[in-house]
Amino acid sequence: MTKSPLVVDSFQSETIFPVLPVAPILSSANRNWDGIHVGYYRQPAWETPEATFLQHTIVIYTGQPVNIELQAEGRWQQKTYTRGAVGIYPAFVPHIVNWNGEIEFIEIDLDPQTLNRFVDESIDSNRYKIIPQSAISDPLIYSIGIALKAELESDGWGDRLYAESAATMLAAHIVRHYSTQSSTLKTVSGGLSRGKLRQVVDYINNHLEENLSLVELSALVQISSHHFARLFKQSTGFSPHQYLLNSRIQTAKKLLILRKDITIAEIALQVGFHDQSRFTNVFRKYTGITPKKYRDTLSR
Secondary structure, three states, X not given: OOOOOEEEOOOOHHHHOOOOOOOOOEEOOOOOOOOEEEEEEEEOOEEOOOEEEOOEEEEEEOOOOEEEEEEEOOEXXXXXXXXXXXXXXXXXXXXXXXXXXXXXXXXXXXXXXXXXXXXXXXXXXXXXXXXXXXEEOXXXXXXXXXXXXXXXXXXXXXXXXXXXXXXXXXXXXXXXXXXXXXXXXXXXXXXXXXXXXXXXXXXXXXXXXXXXXXXXXHHHOOOOHHHHHHHHHHHHOOOHHHHHHHHHHHHHHHHHHHOOOOOHHHHHHHOOOOOHHHHHHHHHHHHOOOHHHHHHHHOO
């Protein structure tokens, strides 16, 4: 009797352990990101049992070169993975993977529904599939993976909007470049109406201290989160996450000058940074100087 493949739900962290021997070094499992899970792994030489994942899996290799063998749909293939190599493994396709030395990688798991929202309604869902990829070069996927890893290493506050925006960008990219249909991607244009844009902007500015999400903002104007992100950028020139960070820094600049009675740490909390060092780093990136230097300079 043929043994059925393990079924792995990457959004439930405990289901990964029969497949990988070592827990992730970093994981987004407890961060409430919508439609995406990110993990950073370092694993010894290993062969996985046959497994089927419920999510599309994107692997960004970050370690030393290693030979990896993959069996999917009854066929074996071998590839050498070097730093920066990307693999794309569709959901619901059973596979076995083995490697001959320690490996280090970022794994991004995307809910299939996240990708399906980008597919034009005229496309037959039975004909639309993600095409598996092994050891390819894709600078955009690599940069998204590295950025999400850095987000996992941060204080974890204010990261939902960033992660969900990254998931949207990644999903659109995969549908456009790695699916079986050449014209699957829905197109949206024109930006948000003036009234809807004002509604979202006011909400952001009134909730700077909160860990806002893409789903939350898009619900305000009753647009899918995936279309909202693109329309918002068309209207403002910024992604929702970039706009949120800029609004936090602009508000912080005002508070640094007008509220000498509160500390920099308190200002950081008021504008949504629960870690003062993270606030300092972002403030310096936007202004070129630290919050303390900014306050001291303009107080003279």
